[in-house]
Amino acid sequence: MHVEDLTGMENGLLFAELYGLPKAEALAAFATLFTSLGLDDALDVPTREYSYGMKKKLLIAEALVHDPDLLIMDEPALGLDPPSRAALLRILEERSAKGVCTLAATNEPALAQELATTVVLLHEGEVVAHGSPSELLAKVGSATRIEVHVAGSPPGGPTVTDPPFTGLPADIVSIQGLPGRIIAESRSGSDVLPQLISAVLAAGLKIERVEIREPDLTDVFTLFTGQALGPARPTSSTGR
Amino acid sequence: MTLPVWRTEWLTALRRRRLLVLNTLIPLAFVAPIALSSAPAVHSAAAFTVLFALFGTFGSSIPLIRDGESGLLRRYVLTGVHPGGLLLERVFATAALDLIELAPSVLVIVVARGSSAAQLAMVVPAMILGLVAANVLGALTAALAKSVAEGALFSAVAALLLLHWAGTFRTPVPGTWQATLETWNPFRPLHESLLAAAGAGGPDLDPVLFTIPIGVTLALLVLITAAGRYTIGLGGR
Numbered sequence: 001m002h003v004e005d006l007t008g009m010e011n012g013l014l015f016a017e018l019y020g021l022p023k024a025e026a027l028a029a030f031a032t033l034f035t036s037l038g039l040d041d042a043l044d045v046p047t048r049e050y051s052y053g054m055k056k057k058l059l060i061a062e063a064l065v066h067d068p069d070l071l072i073m074d075e076p077a078l079g080l081d082p083p084s085r086a087a088l089l090r091i092l093e094e095r096s097a098k099g100v101c102t103l104a105a106t107n108e109p110a111l112a113q114e115l116a117t118t119v120v121l122l123h124e125g126e127v128v129a130h131g132s133p134s135e136l137l138a139k140v141g142s143a144t145r146i147e148v149h150v151a152g153s154p155p156g157g158p159t160v161t162d163p164p165f166t167g168l169p170a171d172i173v174s175i176q177g178l179p180g181r182i183i184a185e186s187r188s189g190s191d192v193l194p195q196l197i198s199a200v201l202a203a204g205l206k207i208e209r210v211e212i213r214e215p216d217l218t219d220v221f222t223l224f225t226g227q228a229l230g231p232a233r234p235t236s237s238t239g240r
Numbered sequence: 241m242t243l244p245v246w247r248t249e250w251l252t253a254l255r256r257r258r259l260l261v262l263n264t265l266i267p268l269a270f271v272a273p274i275a276l277s278s279a280p281a282v283h284s285a286a287a288f289t290v291l292f293a294l295f296g297t298f299g300s301s302i303p304l305i306r307d308g309e310s311g312l313l314r315r316y317v318l319t320g321v322h323p324g325g326l327l328l329e330r331v332f333a334t335a336a337l338d339l340i341e342l343a344p345s346v347l348v349i350v351v352a353r354g355s356s357a358a359q360l361a362m363v364v365p366a367m368i369l370g371l372v373a374a375n376v377l378g379a380l381t382a383a384l385a386k387s388v389a390e391g392a393l394f395s396a397v398a399a400l401l402l403l404h405w406a407g408t409f410r411t412p413v414p415g416t417w418q419a420t421l422e423t424w425n426p427f428r429p430l431h432e433s434l435l436a437a438a439g440a441g442g443p444d445l446d447p448v449l450f451t452i453p454i455g456v457t458l459a460l461l462v463l464i465t466a467a468g469r470y471t472i473g474l475g476g477r
Contacts, residue, residue: 018319
C-alpha cells in the first residue's frame with residue numbers, strides 16, 4: 001500500500017501532504033517517528049525493497065504523522081520486531097495520556113490488556129463482553145493457573161480433582177488432571193509451587209516443565225465463548 | 241496547489257527508467273517502418289491512430305487497476321483527498337507522460353512523410369486531445385474491470401470501437417449518422433491530423449475540427465471528477 005518506486009521518506013511526505021501537513025512539520029514529525037520505530041537507515045530505500053515489518057512501521061509513521069484526533073488501527077503490532085513493538089506501545093500510550101482516541105482491532109489479548117482503557121470482545125460478529133481490562137479480568141477471578149506438564153498421564157485419569165496428590169496447600173483452589181499435564185489454580189500465585197511439585201513427584205510422576213500464567217483476556221474470551229483464542233502463552237516458564 | 245499525485249506519477253515514471261525507455265522505443269519500432277515505407281497515408285494514419293489511442297488507454301487503465309488491487313487508491317482516498325481530483329491528476333500526468341514518450345514517433349512520421357509545419361501544428365493539439373481522451377477512457381474502463389486482464393480487454397474494445405466511430409477504419413460518407421457521430425469523437429482530430437501528416441494532404445490547421453471533441457472530452461473529465469469515487473472502483477464502499 002505504498003508507491004513502491006518511491007523511498008520511505010518520499011512515501012511519508014506524500015501521505016503527509018495528502019493529509020494537508022506542511023512539509024517542514026512533516027519532516028519534524030517523521031524525524032521522531034522514524035527514529036522511534038527504527039526506520040532511520042531505510043529512509044532512502046525504495047519501499048519495494050522493504051520487508052513486511054518495515055512497511056508496517058512506515059504505515060504506522062504515516063498514520064501518526066499528522067497526529068490525528070482518532071486513530072483506527074488493524075493489528076497494529078503484527079509483524080513488528082520487539083523494539084518497534086515497544087516503541088509503538090509507547091507512542092500509543094503517549095497519545096492516550098493526551099486524551100486522544102485510538103481504536104485498535106487485535107487478536108493479541110496481551111496488547112489489549114496492556115494498552116486499552118476499554119476492551120470489546122467480539123465473537124462471530126457479536127459483542128460478547130466489554131469493559132476495562134480489570135473489569136473483564138474480574139469476571140474470571142484472580143486465581144493463578146499453574147500447569148505441570150508430566151510424562152504420561154497423571155493418576156486417576158482426566159477428571160481428577162482430589163488427591164492422589166497429598167500435602168497440597170489450601171491456597172490451591174482446584175486441581176485437575178489431564179493427559180500429560182496437571183492444572184492447578186492458586187490463590188497465592190506461585191507461592192504454592194514447591195508443595196505442588198513435591199506432591200506431583202510424590203505421586204511418582206516425572207515433571208517435564210511447569211507453566212505459570214496469570215489470568216488474561218484470553219481466559220475472559222474463553223469464559224464468554226467457550227472457545228480458546230489461539231494457543232495460551234505462559235507469562236513465565238520453568239523446566240527441569 | 242501542490243498536486244502531490246501528479247508529482248508522484250512523474251517521479252515514479254522517472255524512477256522506472258527502463259520502462260520509460262521501452263515506452264519510447266516500442267512505439268518507435270512500430271511507427272518507423274510504416275512511416276518510412278510507401279504505405280498509403282490512409283493505412284499508415286489508421287495504424288498510427290490505433291497505436292496512440294491504445295497506448296493512452298492502456299497506460300491509464302492498467303496502473304489504475306493495479307493500484308486499486310494493491311489498496312493504494314483506497315489509502316489515497318482515506319487521507320481525505322477528493323477521488324475526482326486524484327483521478328484528474330493521474331489522467332493528466334499519464335497523458336503528459338504518454339505525449340513525451342510518443343513524441344519521437346510523431347517526429348519520425350513528420351520527418352519521414354515530409355509534413356508541413358501547419359500539419360505538425362495540427363498534430364500536436366490533436367495528440368494532446370487524443371491522449372487525454374484515451375486516458376479518460378482508460379480510467380472509465382478501469383472502473384469496470386476486476387483484473388488487469390479485464391482492464392486490457394475492456395480498454396482495447398472500447399478504444400477500437402471509438403476509433404471506428406471516429407472514422408479511422410472507413411471512408412467517410414458525408415450526411416450519414418456515422419459522419420455526425422464522427423464530429424463528436426475525441427479521436428477524430430487525432431486521425432485526421434495524422435492522415436494529413438502521413439501524406440494525404442489538407443486539412444491544415446482547422447480549429448473547427450477540435451471544437452466539439454474538446455467539449456466532449458471536457459464533459460468526460462467533469463463526469464469522472466464528479467463520479468470519482470465510483471470511477472476508481474470504491475463506489476459504495
